[in-house]
Amino acid sequence: MTRAQSSQRVRDAIVAATVKVVARDGVAAVTHRAVAREAGVSLSSTTWHYATKADILEAALRWTARHEVERVAAYLHERGPEALADWLIEQVTSERETTLALYRLQIELLSRDVHREWGRGLQALGDEYASALDVRLVIAALDGLRLSVLLSGEDPAWLREAVRRQLAVLLGD
Amino acid sequence: MTRAQSSQRVRDAIVAATVKVVARDGVAAVTHRAVAREAGVSLSSTTWHYATKADILEAALRWTARHEVERVAAYLHERGPEALADWLIEQVTSERETTLALYRLQIELLSRDVHREWGRGLQALGDEYASALDVRLVIAALDGLRLSVLLSGEDPAWLREAVRRQLAVLLGD
DNA sequence: CGCAATCTAGTACTGATGTACCGCTTCAGC
């Protein structure tokens, strides 16, 4: 393995470890030391690649935001809007950690840049289906539903019906 | 002023100060000392009324959650569903601090109890207008819209049109 | 082959934090 690849691996491991720490113990628990422990690297590795705590958090936010757009894009592309419910359910079950970290980082960091980029990415995915306003409404509704299930911890099965209804009235006819 | 009233005032000041610190500097910045400074009380006052950091944060979350339900209940009671857009806009402008603190505390603390109570309070407000599912959809959509504006920092004027559309398709006919 | 730059490990220092403790003041109830 080349040197550049190896150091990229360390960076990836640090970001992944940060996401884990954020999801498990909260943004406040993110320290160079905690991340280093979680990633299995030395303290110096974390401070070398991400000098300040803000650097680590921003890298983690960018990764989770990009990950989310890629994920929903894949669902839409492969299976169309009907798959959005499945995507939502995945987000609050198997992807729960990443989703929780995304919310925590977004709201704690308030990074306009990342949020704009992320919002544009999502918005673009809906262009072919409905008007800009309706797409925004769908995004907001799905976001609210996801957050609600994430916070309540309840069974996400009812999301299917909710998504069906929201899409029907806004996109259906 | 009686003793009980005076100490209640201190507790209120501590909670208000906590909300301010959370909104301004994030949940991570909440320390007994920072809250004491912000509230103008001594370190001992904060540790006396809220022994641990978790106690302070939970008190602040409970306050903001209750405040939100009271606020939207007042809007609905006085002016009906059409006023929801105004309420949303207030939430992201003059009440921005409290709203931001609510999100941060909710997502960082993941308190099922508070969230359940809060969710029930909101859900009950919609009982007379629509089915449980539609009420949930509206709550989720408004929540998502509010969060979106809060994070993007954009002009909230377009919320009126979005709320009108969401209410029309779900409640109107 | 050799050198500079990148990267990692270990450690140290300063400041801040959670929390406990001591004592003083003030009020509520008997």
Add this chain to the structure above:
DNA sequence: GCTGAAGCGGTACATCAGTACTAGATTGCG
């Protein structure tokens, strides 16, 4: 009125954080 507890100010201590520093290892590159 007395007394005990609530409330609050001040202080102290162990812990842990950010960050800097040094030294050594590894690799890209001329």
